Amino acid sequence: MRSVHRATVLFWLVAVAAFVFLIWNSWQTWLANGEPAIVTGYTLAGLMVFLFIFNWRKKLSMVPLGRSAYWTMAHAVFGTLTIAVFFVHTGSFWPNGVYEQVLAVFFYLASLSGILGYWMQRVIPRRLTENGLEVIWERIPYEVAEIRNRAEAIVVESAEKTASDTLPRFYAETLSWYFRRPRYLVSHFFGFQSGRAFIRRETAAISRYLDETERGYLGELEELAHIKNRLDFAWAVNGAAKIWLLFHVPMAAGVLVLMVWHIILVHVYLL
Amino acid sequence: MTEAVVDELMTFPIFRDIDEDRFPGNTPLRGILLNDTRVTTYQPGEIVVREGDYGNSAFLILDGHLRVVLNPNLPQNMLGRLSVKKKGFFEALGQLWTNNWRPEVRDPERYQNTQAASSSGAMAGVYLQDIPAILDEHQTAQLGPEMIFGELAALGRVPRTASIFAETEARVLEIRWQGLRELRRFDTTWKEKIDLAYRRNALHNALKEAPMFRHLTGEQLKAVEDATLFETHGAFDWHTSYKRMLAQGREMEHGTPIAREGDYPDGILMVRAGFARVSARIGNGERTLTYLGAGDVYGLEELYRAWKDKDDSIVLETSLTALGYLDILRIPRQVLEEFVFKEMEPPQTKLRHLAGNEISADALKEWAVGRRFINGTRAMLIDLNRCTRCDDCVRACAATHGGNPRFIRHGATFDHWMVANACMHCADPVCMIGCPTGAIHRSISDGSVVVNDDTCIGCGTCAASCPYDNIRLVQVANQRGEPLVDGEHKPIMKATKCDFCSSNPGGPACQRACPHDALRRVDFRGPDPFRGGYQ
Ligand code: SF4
Ligand code: SF4
Numbered sequence: 001m002r003s004v005h006r007a008t009v010l011f012w013l014v015a016v017a018a019f020v021f022l023i024w025n026s027w028q029t030w031l032a033n034g035e036p037a038i039v040t041g042y043t044l045a046g047l048m049v050f051l052f053i054f055n056w057r058k059k060l061s062m063v064p065l066g067r068s069a070y071w072t073m074a075h076a077v078f079g080t081l082t083i084a085v086f087f088v089h090t091g092s093f094w095p096n097g098v099y100e101q102v103l104a105v106f107f108y109l110a111s112l113s114g115i116l117g118y119w120m121q122r123v124i125p126r127r128l129t130e131n132g133l134e135v136i137w138e139r140i141p142y143e144v145a146e147i148r149n150r151a152e153a154i155v156v157e158s159a160e161k162t163a164s165d166t167l168p169r170f171y172a173e174t175l176s177w178y179f180r181r182p183r184y185l186v187s188h189f190f191g192f193q194s195g196r197a198f199i200r201r202e203t204a205a206i207s208r209y210l211d212e213t214e215r216g217y218l219g220e221l222e223e224l225a226h227i228k229n230r231l232d233f234a235w236a237v238n239g240a241a242k243i244w245l246l247f248h249v250p251m252a253a254g255v256l257v258l259m260v261w262h263i264i265l266v267h268v269y270l271l
Numbered sequence: 272m273t274e275a276v277v278d279e280l281m282t283f284p285i286f287r288d289i290d291e292d293r294f295p296g297n298t299p300l301r302g303i304l305l306n307d308t309r310v311t312t313y314q315p316g317e318i319v320v321r322e323g324d325y326g327n328s329a330f331l332i333l334d335g336h337l338r339v340v341l342n343p344n345l346p347q348n349m350l351g352r353l354s355v356k357k358k359g360f361f362e363a364l365g366q367l368w369t370n371n372w373r374p375e376v377r378d379p380e381r382y383q384n385t386q387a388a389s390s391s392g393a394m395a396g397v398y399l400q401d402i403p404a405i406l407d408e409h410q411t412a413q414l415g416p417e418m419i420f421g422e423l424a425a426l427g428r429v430p431r432t433a434s435i436f437a438e439t440e441a442r443v444l445e446i447r448w449q450g451l452r453e454l455r456r457f458d459t460t461w462k463e464k465i466d467l468a469y470r471r472n473a474l475h476n477a478l479k480e481a482p483m484f485r486h487l488t489g490e491q492l493k494a495v496e497d498a499t500l501f502e503t504h505g506a507f508d509w510h511t512s513y514k515r516m517l518a519q520g521r522e523m524e525h526g527t528p529i530a531r532e533g534d535y536p537d538g539i540l541m542v543r544a545g546f547a548r549v550s551a552r553i554g555n556g557e558r559t560l561t562y563l564g565a566g567d568v569y570g571l572e573e574l575y576r577a578w579k580d581k582d583d584s585i586v587l588e589t590s591l592t593a594l595g596y597l598d599i600l601r602i603p604r605q606v607l608e609e610f611v612f613k614e615m616e617p618p619q620t621k622l623r624h625l626a627g628n629e630i631s632a633d634a635l636k637e638w639a640v641g642r643r644f645i646n647g648t649r650a651m652l653i654d655l656n657r658c659t660r661c662d663d664c665v666r667a668c669a670a671t672h673g674g675n676p677r678f679i680r681h682g683a684t685f686d687h688w689m690v691a692n693a694c695m696h697c698a699d700p701v702c703m704i705g706c707p708t709g710a711i712h713r714s715i716s717d718g719s720v721v722v723n724d725d726t727c728i729g730c731g732t733c734a735a736s737c738p739y740d741n742i743r744l745v746q747v748a749n750q751r752g753e754p755l756v757d758g759e760h761k762p763i764m765k766a767t768k769c770d771f772c773s774s775n776p777g778g779p780a781c782q783r784a785c786p787h788d789a790l791r792r793v794d795f796r797g798p799d800p801f802r803g804g805y806q
Contacts, residue, residue: 058663058786061667061671063360063363063777064777064783125658129656134681
């Protein structure tokens with residue numbers, strides 16, 4: 001068993017034990033006519049701060065603060081615990097009070113984006129590997145530009161060699177749109193094959209108007225289009241893995257800020 | 272080298288007495304001197320070789336005197352090396368605000384003494400200051416005309432064991448390993464000289480350290496030593512053909528054959544330096560069963576069985592080929608039967624049994640051997656089925672190296688594995704051969720291969736030699752981002768690469784930073800790098 005898996009089992013045991021203890025403690029407080037929401041509220045606040053620290057840990061990679069892989073698993077396990085504690089604390093899916101409802105919206109968005117992120121991190125690596133084209137995400141626009149240049153060179157050469165304008169016209173009307181920038185991003189993200197279908201459909205449409213030599217050039221263009229299709233896939237899928245954080249982190253930060261104000265209000269007006 | 276200098280060399284007894292007729296027509300003695308040697312004049316105090324350097328040449332003193340430093344060795348800073356000091360927690364944390372957002376910023380003060388690399392890549396010499404003090408504090412010995420040194424490092428691909436500097440002005444003939452090998456092959460005097468030096472300096476220790484000879488008395492060990500032959504196989508500069516093959520989109524061929532399956536075993540082969548591939552025939556090809564590195568032994572099982580069962584028909588069950596450069600000891604059957612087998616437990620490993628594994632199970636191993644990743648002791652292996660391509664590893668690397676990442680998360684891939692372009696801290700670090708200032712060296716604290724930024728002259732020898740493209744030459748700038756230039760107004764370049772975070776607490780930041788447990792630094796010589804645990 002990998003050491004990270006062992007650590008995850010341990011985190012789950014701690015999380016379950018902490019949850020059971022929290023329920024028991026709240027029950028006892030309630031029996032003693034106390035206010036269990038204080039305990040659950042502060043537990044929730046502590047958990048949220050812990051979850052948010054993960055973001056700082058990433059920025060402090062120069063110092064030994066434990067392997068990030070452990071932090072990720074702890075983040076996932078205690079994130080789940082946080083959702084459970086949130087329900088215990090609020091006692092419902094939808095709290096009363098406008099301020100609390102805004103807080104709940106941020107909390108739900110942070111939680112849902114967290115779950116989505118976790119799922120994407122499990123699925124995306126394998127999908128990218130199976131794409132069979134390893135490319136650094138930031139370099140994809142350059143790679144696309146390079147492919148476009150090569151494609152245009154092929155078209156120019158075909159025009160010079162064959163003295164026919166069919167292929168250049170096809171390029172100008174159809175392919176130049178495709179080669180200009182990454183296309184079919186949503187389709188790629190959801191695993192559909194719109195890009196491939198486009199290439200197949202359009203090349204079949206033009207092929208009947210070409211002679212043997214021109215078909216050779218079309219074959220080269222088709223090959224480049226398929227490489228571009230794989231680059232588009234990497235752009236969409238890898239990009240999604242990068243941008244979900246841009247949603248998750250601000251939502252989590254929002255929860256944190258609203259939570260602090262919530263605690264202040266509770267202390268001023270209710271206690 | 273010119274014909275006139277060759278004429279002059281031919282007047283020295285060490286060359287004059289050679290029987291030129293023993294050299295084949297395509298490798299004449301004069302041709303070797305012309306192509307594989309050069310004469311250099313060293314000034315007093317100038318360093319000729321540094322302890323710990325990897326070199327591909329031996330030296331013959333023509334006139335003048337040199338001094339070899341025996342004990343203690345010269346301090347690392349005198350040799351232009353880094354003495355790596357680990358940062359404390361807060362010092363490491365301080366990088367958070369000291370890192371510059373501009374790339375490759377350096378303090379210009381550090382480069383006051385930087386010497387420009389000449390167009391040939393050679394440079395003005397590196398000198399020791401205060402020679403009388405060195406002579407006082409260190410035990411040294413004088414080397415005079417006609418003495419040869421450096422032949423073991425050149426032929427055995429091992430680090431130089433001592434530093435040598437010029438005591439007086441001295442003219443020294445540098446002989447490249449190719450020339451040295453030919454001289455040894457075709458002239459008995461050179462062969463005897465080199466073999467004698469080898470026996471005196473290296474063989475005894477190599478045998479004494481091998482577990483199977485530990486029980487031998489001094490006399491018995493001497494008998495084994497006398498009977499042992501040493502051989503070198505494959506090309507010293509295998510990295511050049513390796514790079515050529517990669518550029519052509521091919522994989523490296525599986526090296527120079529040394530022993531063939533079905534041959535009669537006349538002794539065991541013990542690897543002293545380099546790598547060898549053990550293979551067995553399968554269909555019309557050869558299947559890699561395992562690879563051997565320094566200290567590993569080949570042919571022992573068969574020989575032991577032949578002795579135990581008194582069966583002379585037993586033959587080798589596997590083949591052995593040199594992967595790149597290989598330095599081996601051949602220990603004959605007779606001495607093993609006389610001194611070793613009687614006291615020995617039967618050997619455990621049955622290499623041939625590895626051939627029973629599923630064929631596809633070996634694909635990764637074949638890839639690692641073909642791409643020569645087996646050279647890596649701390650290669651960066653990424654499991655692409657876990658890697659989300661988030662680049663936290665790259666950012667962590669940058670955060671620990673002044674804001675500049677020292678690797679590229681890109682590299683050769685096979686199935687769902689990637690060996691990224693990060694220095695692998697090789698067992699055979701070819702990048703270290705020929706560095707004119709010794710700036711690239713093996714750190715004595717943890718064995719990683721590091722570059723001393725202060726003494727690197729940016730000549731690019733290391734980057735051109737690294738077979739894996741893991742060294743980058745960068746142009747350095749001052750705090751304002753203006754390029755730094757040397758006295759001749761040429762931009763100052765520096766070689767940069769992964770230093771395994773040797774000065775940072777907590778080990779390599781890349782591995783620690785990966786949130787998905789996808790990146791590991793692995794020793795390819797370990798049991799199964801694709802499965803193994805963390806270092
Ligand atoms: S720079 Fe290249 S040759 Fe040198 S140790 Fe690193 S990977 Fe090996
Ligand atoms: S940190 Fe891990 S997951 Fe992220 S790019 Fe590096 S190896 Fe891949």
